[in-house]
Amino acid sequence: MKQMDRLRETMRRDRVFDFVAQGRYPFSGRRSVTPGVVDATHGPILYLENITVSFDGFKAINNLTLYINDGELRCIIGPNGAGKTTMMDVITGKTRPDAGTAYFGQTMDLTQMTEYEIAQAGIGRKFQKPTVFPRHSVFENLELAMATNKNVWPSLVATLSGEQKDKIEEVLQTIGLSEHSHLPAALLSHGQTQWLEIGMLLMQNPRVLLVDEPVAGMTHQEMDKTAELLKNLAGKHSVVVVEHDMDFVRSIARTVTVLHEGSVLAEGTMDEVQNDPKVIEVYLGE
Numbered sequence: 145m146k147q148m149d150r151l152r153e154t155m156r157r158d159r160v161f162d163f164v165a166q167g168r169y170p171f172s173g174r175r176s177v178t179p180g181v182v183d184a185t186h187g188p189i190l191y192l193e194n195i196t197v198s199f200d201g202f203k204a205i206n207n208l209t210l211y212i213n214d215g216e217l218r219c220i221i222g223p224n225g226a227g228k229t230t231m232m233d234v235i236t237g238k239t240r241p242d243a244g245t246a247y248f249g250q251t252m253d254l255t256q257m258t259e260y261e262i263a264q265a266g267i268g269r270k271f272q273k274p275t276v277f278p279r280h281s282v283f284e285n286l287e288l289a290m291a292t293n294k295n296v297w298p299s300l301v302a303t304l305s306g307e308q309k310d311k312i313e314e315v316l317q318t319i320g321l322s323e324h325s326h327l328p329a330a331l332l333s334h335g336q337t338q339w340l341e342i343g344m345l346l347m348q349n350p351r352v353l354l355v356d357e358p359v360a361g362m363t364h365q366e367m368d369k370t371a372e373l374l375k376n377l378a379g380k381h382s383v384v385v386v387e388h389d390m391d392f393v394r395s396i397a398r399t400v401t402v403l404h405e406g407s408v409l410a411e412g413t414m415d416e417v418q419n420d421p422k423v424i425e426v427y428l429g430e
């Protein structure tokens with residue numbers, strides 16, 4: 145009898161747990177929470193609050209508070225060592241903060257998620273060193289990128305569905321490589337390789353794209369195209385760009401955040417931050 149009661153109690157708890165997980169339990173909070181779905185209804189899609197990251201006592205990130213709005217294109221600038229890449233490491237789960245909170249939408253606690261879970265949840269990151277498959281064509285690279293999405297894998301083993309082909313065509317167009325879709329990735333220019341990598345991220349339908357120094361090593365023409373591409377992606381995605389090239393930043397910037405010694409030094413339009421005496425002193429005046 146006792147055993148039955150215990151079983152019933154467990155089942156009841158599990159039911160409640162299920163309901164809470166699905167956000168249907170009336171006492172689970174004010175908001176309706178759907179697991180895996182980003183809740184950006186309050187505006188921001190990324191919330192970093194009072195984040196600190198120490199390396200052997202040195203604070204690479206120091207009480208950093210920063211919000212990224214849903215669909216915006218944000219530029220992050222700052223001198224070498226300001227903590228820009230470390231900030232991206234925190235968002236993607238590569239580095240755990242010593243203090244502070246990091247949320248994706250209002251409900252997903254990034255500090256409790258693995259790198260894989262964060263990527264699956266919709267935060268894509270472009271690294272400086274491209275990770276394309278050189279002997280595969282541009283098209284195949286995009287196909288492979290789609291395959292890393294576990295939900296798509298089973299159908300991909302058979303043949304691509306019309307929908308999947310359309311998605312690849314759409315991404316090819318977005319990154320401006322439609323005409324090179326059958327070219328092996330090894331034959332692409334440096335700039336084209338970077339765009340392909342952005343395309344590979346897009347195959348996963350990310351809500352947020354983090355790009356660290358996207359135009360390093362690019363020609364002026366490639367930079368202009370990259371600016372168009374990133375501007376085009378904003379709105380559909382939230383795009384966070386870390387970049388040192390000020391001409392490039394000026395060409396895409398709406399809101400610019402200046403990091404210095406692991407904290408926000410200034411934030412505003414390019415003109416505002418450029419004329420900020422604090423910024424001139426530590427960075428732009430160099």
Ligand SMILES: Nc1ncnc2c1ncn2[C@@H]1O[C@H](COP(=O)(O)OP(=O)(O)OP(=O)(O)O)[C@@H](O)[C@H]1O
Nearest residue numbers: 199200203204222223224225226227228229230231
């Ligand atoms: N794994 C690590 N171990 C120790 N120190 C680190 C580590 N990663 C970063 N740092 C230090 O933290 C500080 C911030 O580094 P970070 O790479 O975030 O700067 P950044 O703003 O991206 O600079 P850059 O513009 O040069 O790319 C630097 O002083 C760096 O040396």
Ligand SMILES: [Mg+2]
Nearest residue numbers: 228229230356
């Ligand atoms: Mg960096």
